[in-house]
Amino acid sequence: MKKNEILKGTISSIGYNGEGIVKSECGTVCFVPFALLNEEVSFKVLKANKNIAYCKLEKVLSSSKDRTEPLCPVFKKCGGCQLQHASYKEQLRIKSNIIKDCFYKIAGINVNVEPAVTSDNEYGYRNxxxxxxxxxxxxxxxxxxxxxxxxxxxxxxxxxxxxxxxxxxxxxxxxxxxxxxxxxxxxxxxxxxxxxxxxxxxxxxxxxxxxxxxxxxxxxxxxxxxxxxxxxxxxxxxxxxxxxxxxxxxxxxxxxxxxxxxxQDFGIKYPVMCQSFMQVNNSVKQKLYSAVLNNACLNENAVVIDAYSGAGVMTAMLAKKANKAIGIEIVKEAVESANLLAKENGLEDKMTNICAPCEEVLPDIISKESLNSKEVVVVLDPPRKGCDTNVLNAILKEKPMRVIYVSCSPQTLARDIGILTNRLVYSGNQLVKNEGESIYKIESITPFDMFPHTKHIETLVCLCKKA
Ligand SMILES: C[S@@+](CC[C@H](N)C(=O)[O-])C[C@H]1O[C@@H](n2cnc3c(N)ncnc32)[C@H](O)[C@@H]1O
Known part of the structure; x- marks a missing residue:
């Protein structure tokens, strides 16, 4: 396959960046952005090695019924969106498949992915x-x-x-x-x-x-x-x-x-400082937080550790339904916001906000809380790189009743859930697949479409301890 060569092919799958994939006769995987499943396309090779070719869509020869007109005049030039050419239904199918594929390829787990929770607005949603x-x-x-x-x-x-x-x-x-x-x-x-x-x-x-x-x-x-x-x-x-x-x-x-x-969300009034993390889509944020709360299955004895807690909105919601909640967050200003939130909503007795890296403090916190309570629930909502091994190892050691994992990266999510369910284990510095027994059952995996028209997806995974 040579640079600038024009080829034809049929899109047989969609890649993690939302691009169409053509498998050439010689076995090269050709990535063709802006092409949809089953479309016949012609494309130009921009860069190729033996196994992989990065290509440019030249022409759609037979169009998918899911092809739509992008709203943005610079859609194909700007790097913000990758999927405006696909119907919303097809975008959700693509993203659900990416999650399923990540679990299978990265952690060797064949999972069922629940129907995606949609954004109220397909455009005009980012805050x-x-x-x-x-x-x-x-x-x-x-x-x-x-x-x-x-x-x-x-x-x-x-x-x-x-x-x-x-x-x-x-x-x-x-x-x-x-x-x-x-x-x-x-x-x-x-x-x-x-x-x-x-x-x-x-x-x-x-x-x-x-x-x-x-x-x-x-x-x-x-x-x-x-x-x-x-x-x-x-x-x-x-x-x-x-x-x-x-x-x-x-x-x-x-x-x-x-x-x-x-x-204000769910009756909690909170200050937003410019440095604090906030979910970017208000309607999906509300649906996601509700689902976290429902799936945490809390009662007045439960103790929640909300790791990577941002400005503390979710910590407050969890604290209201539990005996107490402990938020752990690295950004000082976000923790100041969470403290103000606790004070102004009368939650100071039920909600503690700790400013520290989770990898340093969560192991001691979970050990201490597990000594005092049998009903510890951990909520994880890390940045794209996922959880530190110290955090995952502490969970595996203390075995909290439920683990609720919110992630914006299907790849690191699959890795971390693989570790928590004993399907991935470390051999030296390398993670390898494993067939061992798990203490956790994957109860549900649900996509939340926080970022319509982009390749990104938020996912909620609920783990419960096996009986
Ligand atoms: C995806 S956000 C989630 C925030 C919050 N759960 C929410 O819904 O608004 C991840 C948060 O983790 C924080 N963070 C990043 N690395 C961290 C670490 N090592 N320890 C604790 N917090 C961290 C970030 O500052 C950010 O607020």
Whole structure:
């Protein structure tokens, strides 16, 4: 298979990044983004080795009934969405299959995946936006990165965002023009404006401007421009002078508005600080939290350890139904939010928020709580890299009654559930498949479509101890 060769084939499956897969006669697996199952397509080889070829879709020769018209004019250029060309039903089928496939390939477990829980809105659902600002050979550009690249695609709006994204992008484009402020250039490492991260909280918007320096020049101009579009907003400057892909630095300075805004879910009123993690899709967040609560099967004797607890909303919901809940979270400001939440909702006696890495403190906490209670439940909601082995080993040692695992990465989820069900064990540093008995039964695996039109999916797995 040679570069630039044009080939034809039928899509026989869909890959983990939402791309179509053609298996060529010579056995090469060809990845063809934007092609759907069973479609006959022609494609151009962009890069190939003996086993794998990365290709570009040239033409759909026979179209799937699930093909739809993308809403976004830059869909195929921008790296944000991968599945706008597929009907919503087909997107859910693709994502459920990815979960099933990960469990089988990574952990050797053949699982049943429950029907996916859907988003109320297929477009206009994201409450968080982050966009880079760069100085390029084409001038200053505000937009999104292309897939797997630092090439920036100029955009004016984004249909998966909730209202306000268009206005925000407009404000930053206007600010750059009106003030003449410099924008970050990745080659020279010079230029001030680097990134914008913003989140809608109720009727307010919390905006962080990341600068390659210490101060945001012309900040009054930016505040005035933002005032013309937003009635309630806060503006923070974040310093990031590092030469890395990390978006946020560690230092924030507020230059306008409130330190935080309040949100409310399930009768719990909570402050959202700009540094805290929040689920990006409000309707799916509510469905997910309800499912966590239902599947935890709590009573007034239960003790819940909520690991990777963010700003503590789920910890509070769990605490209300249990004897107590202990949240563990690494970000100091998120723990401050959780403490404020506990105080303002009268949950201080039932809810403890610990600021520490789970891998360091969870083993001692679970040992102590397991000595005192037979009804320990662990909720895990780690970042994409999954749980640390210290966390998984402590669970295997103390054997809590139930483990509820929320994950945004099917790959690390399958690995960790494989370890917790004894289907994967360490041999030296390597994880190997194992046929041993498990103390846990997989009760359910449910996709929650937190991120429609993208390849991403949130999954809830419930484990219960075997009798
Ligand atoms: C996917 S979020 C879940 C937050 C929360 N459960 C929620 O629904 O809002 C993961 C959280 O884990 C935190 N985190 C990341 N690494 C951690 C670690 N090693 N120990 C404790 N918390 C960590 C992050 O700051 C983030 O708040």
């Amino acid at each position: 968080k936006i982050q966009f880079p600002i760069r100085n390029t050979k084409n001038g200053n550009v505000v937009g999104f990165f292309a897939e797997n690249s630092h090439r920036i695609i100029d955009v004016n709006e984004c249909p998966i965002q909730i209202d306000g994204a268009k206005d925000l992008i407009y404000c930053f484009k206007k600010f750059i023009l009106d003030s003449g402020i410099s924008c970050y250039n990745e080659e020279t490492k010079k230029g001030l404006l680097r990134h914008v991260v913003a989140r809608n909280i109720g009727n307010a918007i919390s905006i962080i401007v990341v600068v390659n320096g210490k101060v945001l020049k012309h900040q009054e101009t930016l505040v005035e421009i933002l005032k013309s579009k937003f009635s309630e907003f806060s503006l923070f400057v974040n310093e990031n002078t590092s030469d890395s892909n990390v978006i946020l630095g560690s230092k924030y300075t507020k230059i306008y508005g409130s330190d935080y805004y309040y949100s």
